[in-house]
Amino acid sequence: xxxxxxxxxxxxxxxxxxxxxxxxxxxxxxxxxxxxxxxxxxxxxxxxxxxxxxxxxxxxxxxxxxxxxxxxxxxxxxxxxxxxxxxxxxxxxxxxxxxxxxxxxxxxxxx
Amino acid sequence: xxxxxxxxxxxxxxxxxxxxxxxxxxxxxxxxxxxxxxxxxxxxxxxxxxxxxxxxxxxxxxxxxxxxxxxxxxxxxxxxxxxxxxxxxxxxxxxxxxxxxxxxxxxxxxxxxxxx
Numbered sequence: 498x499x500x501x502x503x504x505x506x507x508x509x510x511x512x513x514x515x516x517x518x519x520x521x522x523x524x525x526x527x528x529x530x531x532x533x534x535x536x537x538x539x540x541x542x543x544x545x546x547x548x549x550x551x552x553x554x555x556x557x558x559x560x561x562x563x564x565x566x567x568x569x570x571x572x573x574x575x576x577x578x579x580x581x582x583x584x585x586x587x588x589x590x591x592x593x594x595x596x597x598x599x600x601x602x603x604x605x606x607x608x
Numbered sequence: 609x610x611x612x613x614x615x616x617x618x619x620x621x622x623x624x625x626x627x628x629x630x631x632x633x634x635x636x637x638x639x640x641x642x643x644x645x646x647x648x649x650x651x652x653x654x655x656x657x658x659x660x661x662x663x664x665x666x667x668x669x670x671x672x673x674x675x676x677x678x679x680x681x682x683x684x685x686x687x688x689x690x691x692x693x694x695x696x697x698x699x700x701x702x703x704x705x706x707x708x709x710x711x712x713x714x715x716x717x718x719x720x721x722x723x724x
Contacts, residue, residue, distance in 0.1 A: 529710040540699055540715040541651065548710065585651065589710055593656065593663050594639045594703060596713050600650040 503599035511607050516573040518602050520586030529589035530569045534582045576606040610634040614700050614716035629685045629719045631700030639704035640683045644696040690723045
């Protein structure tokens, strides 16, 4: 059973603060990790991909991966009200190119 | 930027009717997927498709569901006899540019299926 766990929230942060979203996964053969943002009624939109241990930064977003701890996180700096959405963590198993999603964390950025 | 396109955006059908949801994956992707999301709930995997056959399916994907790639561009999901609980948003996704694994999933905008 391949599990991807996220705190469902809701997580509320004030505008300008750092939002920290966490994800753990159970399968040690997981190869690639992705964060998606989903606005209500819309499809998931890719924000970040991370493949190796450490940090990866893209604008206000930083993904962090620790394969030994089976943990991946997403930091959003200078949070904006437009960042209010559900954030989905996904892990990829190379065999069969399968993707497994967490339940998502609902983020609200308060102006 | 290439997109996954889905039609229709909204489908209303009566219980027991057959529906076909259509998708055009990104042209150089080789892996295709259907997910569904019941309102307010998580994104659930239904089926994956590669090399003209199903590569994996979930327990949701029972005998009422089928997928097909009828030509070089379309990828369809058929529900033979819809039930009320099939009402959900259905997302098509594709991945694997040139057959590469580990590349991200790209989602279409979804088809909202309402079964009355």
